[in-house]
Amino acid sequence: xxxxxxxxxxxxxxxxxxxxxxxTTPEIVNNFKPIxxxxxxxxxxxxxYTSLINMKVKNIVMxxxxxxxxxxxxxxxxxxxxxxxxxxxxxxxxxAVTPADxxxxxxxxxxxxxxxxxxxxxxxxxxxxxGKWPVKNTPYPxxxxxxxxxxxxxxxxxxxxxxxGILGELxxxxxxxxxxxxxxxxxxxxxxxxxxxxxxxxxxxxSGSPGKDGKFRNRMPFKQIDSVLKLAxxxxxxxxxxxxxxxxxxxxxxxxxEKYWIMPNVHFGMDPEFSMKDxxxxxxKIGTYDAADxxxxxxxxTNLVKKYNLPPKILIVHRFTKKMVTNYQNIKLHPEIxxxxxxxxxxxxxxxxxxxxxxxxxxxVQFTGYKLFYKNDIKKAPHHMLxxxxxxxxxxxxxxxxxQ
Numbered sequence: 001x002x003x004x005x006x007x008x009x010x011x012x013x014x015x016x017x018x019x020x021x022x023x024t025t026p027e028i029v030n031n032f033k034p035i036x037x038x039x040x041x042x043x044x045x046x047x048x049y050t051s052l053i054n055m056k057v058k059n060i061v062m063x064x065x066x067x068x069x070x071x072x073x074x075x076x077x078x079x080x081x082x083x084x085x086x087x088x089x090x091x092x093x094x095x096a097v098t099p100a101d102x103x104x105x106x107x108x109x110x111x112x113x114x115x116x117x118x119x120x121x122x123x124x125x126x127x128x129x130x131g132k133w134p135v136k137n138t139p140y141p142x143x144x145x146x147x148x149x150x151x152x153x154x155x156x157x158x159x160x161x162x163x164x165g166i167l168g169e170l171x172x173x174x175x176x177x178x179x180x181x182x183x184x185x186x187x188x189x190x191x192x193x194x195x196x197x198x199x200x201x202x203x204x205x206x207s208g209s210p211g212k213d214g215k216f217r218n219r220m221p222f223k224q225i226d227s228v229l230k231l232a233x234x235x236x237x238x239x240x241x242x243x244x245x246x247x248x249x250x251x252x253x254x255x256x257x258e259k260y261w262i263m264p265n266v267h268f269g270m271d272p273e274f275s276m277k278d279x280x281x282x283x284x285k286i287g288t289y290d291a292a293d294x295x296x297x298x299x300x301x302t303n304l305v306k307k308y309n310l311p312p313k314i315l316i317v318h319r320f321t322k323k324m325v326t327n328y329q330n331i332k333l334h335p336e337i338x339x340x341x342x343x344x345x346x347x348x349x350x351x352x353x354x355x356x357x358x359x360x361x362x363x364x365v366q367f368t369g370y371k372l373f374y375k376n377d378i379k380k381a382p383h384h385m386l387x388x389x390x391x392x393x394x395x396x397x398x399x400x401x402x403x404q
Contacts, residue, residue, distance in 0.1 A: 112140055164205075186388045198240060206274035225260065295332050298332060313338070343398070369399070370394070
């Protein structure tokens with residue numbers, strides 16, 4: 001016990017110590033003696049203690065020198081190589097993180113030119129003498145607003161159905177080329193107003209079959225929506241996602257697409273025609289939305305615009321009958337939302353002109369839109385789809401144009 005006391009008892013794990021550079025001498029290794037039954041700890045006699053300590057000090061010095069050299073070498077390598085190899089699974093890598101790596105820089109939009117905005121809104125009224133246009137007491141939009149600085153020209157449809165609109169009827173490249181042609185037609189008809197191309201995609205489609213939940217609507221997969229975003233990017237276009245709720249409701253469907261609403265280039269369209277509040281199957285009769293439904297959507301999107309520092313969202317509301325939108329006078333406007341009432345009916349020119357006058361002009365909200373059908377508008381005499389120049393005869397000027 002005396003020897004053990006004088007040796008100060010080296011508590012070492014023998015197996016680990018053998019593998020270390022301190023215990024490479026056979027004399028040292030062989031002179032370790034176990035001091036417990038489990039052989040976890042070993043005792044070194046006094047004559048070896050000094051040797052161990054001296055050797056330990058030397059090795060610590062050597063280890064530190066090697067470690068410092070490695071750090072210098074690693075530092076030089078990291079400076080000379082901008083791309084490093086992925087770390088192994090059991091390697092802990094420390095990376096200096098700056099605020100720019102984790103927090104996106106806020107987007108700064110030019111301040112709104114209010115005199116220009118007012119003059120453009122007055123121009124959109126197109127000399128209207130009824131006092132309805134431009135709409136009074138509407139809020140100025142946030143910076144980054146598209147309307148009325150640009151006219152939006154959109155292709156509408158769904159990639160799964162050729163009969164639902166031009167967007168899905170033609171092969172992608174051919175469709176984008178045709179959209180480019182329509183943009184040029186509108187630029188020629190109204191050189192004062194730049195044109196913003198758009199793809200208006202039906203993301204939730206009313207269906208003739210009930211589906212598993214009996215709601216008579218089909219939600220498109222995100223992969224397909226993503227493919228539309230890629231096409232839009234190719235054409236420098238913005239995107240509208242349209243929802244046909246059928247026997248579901250806008251409160252249930254709108255939040256499911258929030259990942260897209262927070263994108264600055266994605267806007268929204270709501271279609272009262274397929275909002276079947278009385279339980280009727282879509283397509284059997286014309287559906288309806290109330291101002292309260294539109295206000296819910298506006299408030300929801302307004303919150304996202306504020307939260308994510310987005311430019312104003314354009315909200316399209318389709319309409320071609322009076323009952324499709326009830327209590328229009330109760331629709332609330334927000335600086336974060338640009339609300340367009342879109343004349344969505346098809347038919348001969350005179351019928352479309354009357355629909356626009358009664359349900360768009362006579363019940364003003366904020367902005368107006370007009371839909372043109374490549375096929376349905378030419379079914380009846382005079383078998384003619386209106387040209388941009390002819391549409392621009394309307395009061396007020398439509399600032400959103402949709403082709404189906």
